[in-house]
Amino acid sequence: MDATRRTLITGAAALAAYAALPSAGFTAEKRSPVVKTTHGKVRGYVDSEVSVFKGLRYGADTGGARRFMPPVKPEPWTDVKDALTYGAASMQSGKGEEGETLSEDCLFLNVWTPAKPGKAGLADGGKRPVMFYIHGGAYNGGSGASPWYEGTKLARRGDVVVVTVNHRLNAFGYLYLARLFNDPSVADSGNAGQLDLVLALQWVRDNIAAFGGDPERVMLFGQSGGGAKIATLMGMPAAKGLFHRAATMSGQQVTVGGPFNATRRAKAFLDKLGVTDLAALRALSAQDMLAGLKAVDPIAASGGVYMGPVLDERSLTRHPFFPDATPEGLSVPMMCGNTHDETKGFIGWDAKAFPQTWDEVIARLPGQFNARIDIDPETVVAFYRQTYPTYSPADVYFAASTAGRSWKAAIIQAEERARSGAPAYVYQVDWKSPIQGGIFGAPHTIDIGLVFGTLDAKGSIVGTGPESVAMSNTMSDAFIAFARGGDPNGGSLPKWEPYTLPRRQTMVFDNTSRMADDPRGAERQFFNRVPFTQFGT
Structure with missing residues (x-):
């Protein structure tokens, strides 16, 4: 079933969709809200007193x-389109979310x-x-349909409008072809995925008031690759004025790919195909x-070929x-976060992957x-053993x-904002996941479920106990x-x-949350002895 049929359900398919949706949403016609957008009318459903619209094109x-x-x-369009199921996600190597269609027709x-x-x-x-x-999902995979991002609880708790988005990923969104083909149609190919996000924000500007939202108070927030995309948008003139706060969660973009390395990657991609x-590249199926x-x-000399935003002198004219921090973004209040044990989230929740010896730590750190x-x-190991003498090999790793x-x-990111006068x-996040007795600490992605309140979502790592609820709140x-x-102040925090x-x-x-000056300062100072290179640059 193609994405149009999947997202714009009609006839018998609509009846099947209704049966699968929360019963509270369809007890009466008045419970199926209809909104007029700039492109046409859409019909959603109600879940827990929140109106939900999925797969909006x-x-x-x-x-x-x-x-x-x-x-x-x-x-x-002139009819009323049902917005009852998620739209297709971008083509990607993974399978996507359960039941999700992958397609080039993915701007939902x-x-x-x-x-x-x-x-x-x-x-x-x-x-x-x-x-x-x-x-x-870096710039490679993922979609806005993850159960971790389900917006009902967050919208209800904060009386806010929540939006999630799909856009083009990997080669479909970031394959830089401008230096390989003298064709104006690919001049922006290296940042097409970012331009999708700009178009989505323009849709919000033009339509969100019809959903009870304020187009003058749009906050971007995103974790991992989502945070990196936000940092990149902060440097894109086309995005200026479309959002008014930004929060990057364990995802930063200090520098983007340069045009020469991006061209080498595009060449490697074409050679593989x-x-x-x-013309031949466009004739290939999306799957091929x-x-x-x-x-x-060709730059990292390992792994699959990287695709990400490019300094193309069009959409992006600077890092x-x-x-320093891009001037375009300095007027936007910013939040920047990370978790204490990020890389514990990259080993598949397998305690057997914890290093057991110092030699193993030394061998695995370069990777x-x-x-x-x-x-x-x-x-590195000598520094940590001296600074934290009680740390085990796994702790140091x-x-x-x-x-x-x-x-x-x-x-x-934080230092450059501070130096620019817009801190x-x-x-x-030090709060520990309860999984396996807390041995994974505060890993990459733990802040997603805490912010959305999706504590009981499929695959959740935050638990549903009283401490989980309190930290999420x-x-x-x-x-x-x-x-x-x-300004994040005003709640229970100091x-x-x-x-x-x-x-x-x-x-x-x-x-017990607290303010701290320069937490892990010794580690920060230690790693300042060598420069940091953003992967993809």
């Missing part, structure tokens, strides 16, 4: 002749709003803050295109946080640093790989406050001060 099909080109708005977003249906639809004049979430001209991603990355931090691993691989970029609100309230006024130099004020989220 914000852009036209990007396949066929439009492959590698900037997105365009969809053609308007989802809306959760507490606005009550009435004679004017949902435009009740509420002017609620809009929390626009961008999914992770055995394609030499643009994915095979090119298996090319060995987001080099040599975690992956050229981001080029430093002798024996020196995860602390060092987190500090070198993930945390360093967050520090750069960010910085946080660190605290983090949700801070993010909601930030969305509402550009006063949260912006990050300034040399103090480096940081909110540490835990069962």
Whole structure:
């Protein structure tokens, strides 16, 4: 079933969709809210007093002749389109979410709003803050349909409008062809996925008031690759004015790919496919295109070929946080966070993957640093053993790989904001996942479920006990406050001060949250002896 049929359900398919949806949404016609957008009318459903619209089309099909080109708005429609199921996700190597279709026709977003249906639809004049979430998965995979991102609880708790989004990924969104083919249709191919996000934000600007949201209070938040996409948007002139707060969660973009390395990657991709001209590349099926991603990355000399945003001198004319924080983003209040044990989230929840000996730590650290931090691993281990004498080999491995691989970029972002006079609100999650007795600490992705309140979602790592609920409420309230006024203060937390130099004020989220100046300062100073290189640059 193609994406249009899948997202714009009619006839018998609509009856099947109704049967699978929460019964509260379809007890009466008044419980099926209809909203008029700039492209046409859409019908959602009600779940727990929140109106839900899934699979809203914000852009036209990007396949066929439009492959590698900037997105365009969809053609308007005259009937009422059902927005009851998630739209297709971008083509990617993985399977996507359960039951999810993968397609080049993937420019869809989802809306959760507490606005009550009435004679004017949902435009009740509420002017609620809009929390626009961008999914992770690097620039390679993922979608806005993860059960971790389900927006009902967050929308209801904060009286906010929640939006999640799909956009083009990997080669479909970031294959830089401008230096390989002298064809204006691929001039923007290296940042097409970012331009999709700009179009989605334009849709929010033009339509979110009809869903009870305030187009002048749009907050971007995103974890991992989502945070990196947000940092990149902060340096894109086309995105300026479309969002008014930004929160990057364990995902930063200090520098983007340069045009020469991006061209080498594109060449490796084409060589893997055995394609030499643009017409042949466009003629490939979307599924066949994915095979090119298996090319060995010519810059990293290992792994699949990287695709990400490019300094193309069109959409991006400078790096987001080099040599300083991009001026376009300085007027946007910013939150920048990380977790204490990021790299424990990269081993598949397998305690057997914990290193057992110091020799094993020394052997495995270079693979975690992956050229981001080029430093002798024996020196790293010696520093940690002296600084933290009670640490086990596993403790040292995860602390060092987190500090070198993930945390360093967050520090750069925060420091450059502080130097530019627009300091960010910085946080660190120390609160431990209850999985397997807490041995995984605060791993990568733990803040997603805490902020969304999706504690019982499939695959959740945050638990549903009283401590989980309390930590989720605290983090949700801070993010909601930030969305509402550009300042996370006002909830149960102690006063949260912006990050300034040399103090480096940081909110540490835990069962008892606290402000700390320069937490893990010894580790920060140690890794300052070598430069950080953003992967993909």
